[in-house]
Amino acid sequence: MKFVMQVVVLTALALQVQAEVVVHFLGTGGPEITKNRQGVATLIEVPGNKFLFDAGRGVLQRMGESRINLPLVRNVFLTHLHSDHIEGLPSLWMTSWFITQRNVPMSFWAPPGTIQMIDGLQAFMSHDVVARVNPVVKPIGIRTIFKEITEGGNL
Numbered sequence: 645m646k647f648v649m650q651v652v653v654l655t656a657l658a659l660q661v662q663a664e665v666v667v668h669f670l671g672t673g674g675p676e677i678t679k680n681r682q683g684v685a686t687l688i689e690v691p692g693n694k695f696l697f698d699a700g701r702g703v704l705q706r707m708g709e710s711r712i713n714l715p716l717v718r719n720v721f722l723t724h725l726h727s728d729h730i731e732g733l734p735s736l737w738m739t740s741w742f743i744t745q746r747n748v749p750m751s752f753w754a755p756p757g758t759i760q761m762i763d764g765l766q767a768f769m770s771h772d773v774v775a776r777v778n779p780v781v782k783p784i785g786i787r788t789i790f791k792e793i794t795e796g797g798n799l
Contacts, residue, residue, distance in 0.1 A: 665690055670706035671698075675728040682706055683728050687717065696720045696736075703732030704739055714739070715746040715785075722754035725761055734765055741785040742776040749787035756792050 666689040673681030683700020687707070694717045696703075707714060717740060723729060740746045752758055766773070766788070777783050 668706075668710055668712065670703055670710065671700045671732075673700070673728075675726070683731055685732065687712060693719065698723055698729040699731070699733040699736050700728050701731040704735045707736075714744040718746060718748055718750045720750060720752050720754075722752065722758060724755055725757050730761070734769060737765065737786075737788075738769060738772060738776075742781045745781060746785040747782055748785060749789050751789040751791075753791045753793055756794065758792055759790050762788055762790065 668687040668689070670685035670687055671682035673683055675683075682702030682705070684698045685700045685703040685706065686697045687710075688695045688697070694712070696717050696719065699720060699722070704714075707717065714736075717736070720733075720736075737750060740750075752762065773783075773786055
């Protein structure tokens with residue numbers, strides 16, 4: 645929670661605004677399958693920015709149900725790389741690009757190992773990426789930017 649609050653405070657200061665902060669608890673479950681809870685995912689909104697913390701199972705569905713503008717979710721923070729925190733990432737990454745036409749890269753702040761995980765995701769989805777590019781869906785939107793962080797490291 646301390647990490648989350650630091651990001652919110654730094655973002656508000658960087659924007660030099662006193663912003664209303666909206667927190668969406670998109671998923672509060674764990675690796676177990678439950679009827680009413682999806683995998684871990686929390687979205688924090690401040691004017692002009694959306695920050696997603698973890699992308700567990702069902703994150704894309706919950707964003708749709710919450711009427712969140714998917715192309716604006718392009719800043720993703722992963723607390724760790726357990727499956728219940730990243731399962732929803734492939735659908736979020738792909739769908740927010742080719743269905744809702746995200747036209748900027750998705751940025752990730754995450755622990756060591758993230759670059760290899762995203763490389764694997766891109767290899768896994770490579771056929772789909774090639775098939776989806778067209779005059780409307782630009783390849784720039786499927787790109788990714790990384791910043792691997794360690795405990796106590798700077799954002």
